[in-house]
Amino acid sequence: MMIGIVDCNSFYCSCEQLFLPSLKNRPVVVLSNNDGCIISRTDEAKAAGIVMGEPYFMNKEKIRQHQVAVFSSNYTLYGDMSRRVMDTLRMMVGAQQVEVYSVDEAFITLPDLSESELHAFAERLRNTTEQWTGIPVSIGIAPTKVLSKVANRLAKKNKKATGCIRVLSSREGIDDALEQTPVGDIWGVGRRYAYLLQEMYGIHTAKALSGMQEGWAQKNLGGVVGRRLIRELRGEACIELKDPLEKKKMIATTRMFGRQVTTLAELKEAVASYVSRAAEKLRRQHGAATALDVFVVAREKDYPSNGYHPRATHAAVTLPFPTADTRRLIAYALPLVNTIFEEGKTYIKAGVMLYEIVSDNAIQGNLFHTAESSTDKKLLRAIDNLNFSMREDMVSFGAAGIGRSWKMRQEHRSKKYTTEWKELFEVG
DNA sequence: TCTGGGGTCCTAGGACCC
DNA sequence: TCTGGGGTCCTAGGACCC
Numbered sequence: 001m002m003i004g005i006v007d008c009n010s011f012y013c014s015c016e017q018l019f020l021p022s023l024k025n026r027p028v029v030v031l032s033n034n035d036g037c038i039i040s041r042t043d044e045a046k047a048a049g050i051v052m053g054e055p056y057f058m059n060k061e062k063i064r065q066h067q068v069a070v071f072s073s074n075y076t077l078y079g080d081m082s083r084r085v086m087d088t089l090r091m092m093v094g095a096q097q098v099e100v101y102s103v104d105e106a107f108i109t110l111p112d113l114s115e116s117e118l119h120a121f122a123e124r125l126r127n128t129t130e131q132w133t134g135i136p137v138s139i140g141i142a143p144t145k146v147l148s149k150v151a152n153r154l155a156k157k158n159k160k161a162t163g164c165i166r167v168l169s170s171r172e173g174i175d176d177a178l179e180q181t182p183v184g185d186i187w188g189v190g191r192r193y194a195y196l197l198q199e200m201y202g203i204h205t206a207k208a209l210s211g212m213q214e215g216w217a218q219k220n221l222g223g224v225v226g227r228r229l230i231r232e233l234r235g236e237a238c239i240e241l242k243d244p245l246e247k248k249k250m251i252a253t254t255r256m257f258g259r260q261v262t263t264l265a266e267l268k269e270a271v272a273s274y275v276s277r278a279a280e281k282l283r284r285q286h287g288a289a290t291a292l293d294v295f296v297v298a299r300e301k302d303y304p305s306n307g308y309h310p311r312a313t314h315a316a317v318t319l320p321f322p323t324a325d326t327r328r329l330i331a332y333a334l335p336l337v338n339t340i341f342e343e344g345k346t347y348i349k350a351g352v353m354l355y356e357i358v359s360d361n362a363i364q365g366n367l368f369h370t371a372e373s374s375t376d377k378k379l380l381r382a383i384d385n386l387n388f389s390m391r392e393d394m395v396s397f398g399a400a401g402i403g404r405s406w407k408m409r410q411e412h413r414s415k416k417y418t419t420e421w422k423e424l425f426e427v428g
Numbered sequence: 429t430c431t432g433g434g435g436t437c438c439t440a441g442g443a444c445c446c
Numbered sequence: 447t448c449t450g451g452g453g454t455c456c457t458a459g460g461a462c463c464c
Contacts, residue, residue, distance in 0.1 A: 032450035039446095039450070057448045073450085102446045102453090190444050222443065223456065252452055351451090 002110045002118060002169070003237070004141040005148040006089060006125065008082075009156070009164070011104035011135070012040035015081045016071050016414060018134045027068040031056050034256050035072055035411055043159075072410040078103060084133045092125055099241045107145060107241055115169045122165045142168040145239045146232035149187035150177050150206060174235060178207035188229050193221060210234050247285050247357060253277040254351025258407050260299065261347045267296065268337050274352040275333050279326040282354055283380060286361070288322035289354035292329060294336040297349040312351070313340045322358050325376060329354075 008014060012030035017023045027045035029038050038059060041050050048066035050059050056070075063070060082103045089106055090098050099107040110118060122139045130136050138159070140152025147168055154177055155166035168174045184194035186206050197203040201220075203212070210233035217226035228238040253274040261267055271294055282289055295312040315336040323329065333352060 034448090034450070036449050053449085055449045075451095105446070188444070192443065225443085225456065248453075250453065254451060256450070353452095 001237075002112060002141055002143060003145055003148045003241070004108045004110055004122065004139055005101075005145070005152045006106050006108060006129075007138050007140075007152055007156070008085060008104040009136045009138055009159075010040055010042045011082075012071075012073060012078055013042045013045075014135050015078050016069075016074075017042075018081070019077075019414070020069075023069055027066050028071070029059075029063070029068055030071045030073055031412065032073060033410075034258060036256070039073065070412045071414055072412040074414045077414065081133065081135060085129060085135050085137070088129050088132050089125070092128060095244060097241075099244060107148070109241055110141065115167050115173075118167045118169065119165060122167065123163070126164060136164070138164040140166050140168075142174070143235045144232040144237045146187050146229060147174060147177075147235065150181050153185060154180065175207060178210055178233065179205055181206035183209055186229070186233070188225070196220070206233060247287060247359070249357060250353060250355055251278050251281045251287075251289070251357065252351060252353040253281070254295075254349065254353075256349045257347065261350075262345070264337070264341045264343075267341055267347060267350060268334055270350050271333055271337050271352060272330050274350065275329045276326050278352050278354050279324055279329050279380075282324045282357065283360075285357075286359060287357040288324045288360045289319070289329070290322045290356035290358065291316060291318050291354070292332055292336075293353040293355065294333050294340070295351050295353075296337075296340055296347050298342070298345040299348050310348075312349075315340045318356075322356075322360075324360055325380065 010028075013028040016028060016030065017026075025044065026042070027048050027050070028042045029045050029050060030040040031037065032039045035056055037053055037055055038050060039053070041052060045066075045068055046052075048068060049062055050068065062068070085104075086098065086100050086106060089108060093108045093110070097109045101107055110121065113121070118141050122141060126137055126139055138152055138156045140148045140150070140155050142148040142151045151166040151168045155162045155164050166177075168177050183189055183197045183203055183206060184191075186209070189197070189209075197209065203209050210230060212230060214227045214230055217230045218224065220226065221229065231238050255270070255274065257270070261270065275292075293314055293316040295314040297310055297312045300310045317332050317336060319328075319332060
């Protein structure tokens, strides 16, 4: 069996370009919430020296110079495009053979064909996806997940030469690819381990890492995770494709505030609104949660100049029975806010997490509480449908507030694009 | 001088991913 | 002025049990 990873190229940017074809082959970036960081950039933006993950404000000069088109993130659009891409993959390789790994990536399983057959199939997959959805993808194919990521990285690195496709099946092909992969670019090696591997052990390439003892990896590279990584690099598959039917174990909704928040009332409004969001996600996967965690983050003097991240203050509660009812969840969440709020502090972020999620048809109810009645369920479904079709929260619960002055900034949303474009045009 | 051994369950936190 | 949001898996260590 072979494993492929299909990865949308500069996904968020590609989505924006789709609706403004004049931006094709132009430098484009998409910003994170609050227009904080650059989270997607086209090759042209990369060539202009714009760095992934860097703050927007630090790149404004380059953006002006190179007439880079700027977008705030539009997650509704990206979610919809993602679904179309995944549907296409499922149609081409079979639903059971697709693991949606993130909004812009999916692992697929393929039979043990020859290298040229795999390559031909990948080409077909790539062309079909682009034709049906307009989104260009890169594909890496290899015997393991980690190696498929290695292949994918090389496919993307030199798109013209590879045609965005790289298949690794022969021993020599794999070794060659490992030699060309710095340890820091291996899937599963983050900043911390990359530093450790290079500075402490003098290991610089994936090839060198693959030659290390498993026991050594067990000791120095995060236990069984490290051991597995070595084996995957050697071509022994240890990380299975996830069952597509598996549900999320945790659902979170967290946001930085658009401005500083200092009052308990505002904090509660924000938390109530996050609970509503999280509960919608919960109902969408037909789940019910049994545990709820609320957290807030206060500004600290040093943040963020020295890179120090302020700690979150948490408060959690276990519910007497699983629920997906927004009103109940809010009723449990708000008292938690009282316990963690401190007068005089300035809050910059808050969040809600739902845990211990069970399937909603498994809700038992117990002697003291009856499970949600079918009328309640109907009400919530009606609200979800309304909000989905109208988008901007037509219906919400009172506790979530009306003004929402704490909401995030978004100054470059797609619909405002024309104004931004004119601005950029004048520069040139 | 010098304290049993081995389970299990839970939580906090680290490391990673996109 | 200005640095995102949503996840997963694993480990260590404490509490508790016999």
